[in-house]
Amino acid sequence: MIEVNNIVKGFGDKIVINDVSAVMEPGKCNLIIGSSGSGKTVFMKCLVGLFTPDRGQIVYQGEDFTSMDDNGKKEIRKQIGMLFQGSALFDSLNVEQNIQFPLDMFTDWSTAEKRKRVNEVLARVNLKDANKKFPAEISGGMKKRVGIARAIVLNPKYLFCDEPNSGLDPQTSLVIDKLIKELTEEYQITTVINTHDMNSVMEIGDKIIYMYQGHKEWEGNNKEIIFSKNQRLNDFIFASEFLRDAKDMRMLEQAGKIENNRNMDDLLK
């Protein structure tokens, strides 16, 4: 569990994160949404310790990360897996070497133990037999899966994903979302995802935090979001006409004003 208590972060005179609090639970996908420049990346960087908040606390499993010394922070960071935008694989390393990298950095396991673990996570992300391929030889979706395998190879308690669907087609995005959700539930990981992808919001948003100009404007889940009366949130999520129409139909359907002859849940998934 991660608790964020009233964090504030600014650069010079400009306050970029303004008094944001949130609780992120294990086994849940916590999505951070908001328009460009609303502070999502700075918020995530504060959570993982790449930025130090000017005020407030970030508490990992009851321990105040913000006031820890370097050794304490290092211990928490060992429990964090990161999936970077664009996967950030090492081009000169093959798939298994990429995944093995954190094991080389943080464990003193034997080569056989490392190889076994690499093969386990490769199987878990459905990428058997890709061990010897180089990043340039695999598709964007496969790269993401390698990135995910690398992020979970040390059995993290926390997983941070920055725009996991960027550059992927909608179908591959669904596969990646499903994989992240399954892993989150299976290993009870506290997962935090920065995203612009409304499909992801509807599909895997156990908790959704909507950031607006640096503050938390709205919080809820994927069932609640389309019924929200928050005007700024509605302007943001219903920028797409399809979603706006779908929302109107769903409301009419729920109010019994139109027949339920199609499954809007499936459409909105």
Ligand SMILES: Nc1ncnc2c1ncn2[C@@H]1O[C@H](COP(=O)(O)OP(=O)(O)OP(=O)(O)O)[C@@H](O)[C@H]1O
């Ligand atoms: N290192 C920095 N120094 C000064 N200002 C910064 C720094 N990093 C971010 N900012 C500012 O903080 C604000 C929020 O930026 P942030 O990158 O968090 O937005 P975002 O919501 O992630 O946007 P996007 O969706 O485009 O990635 C922006 O105005 C940005 O210019």
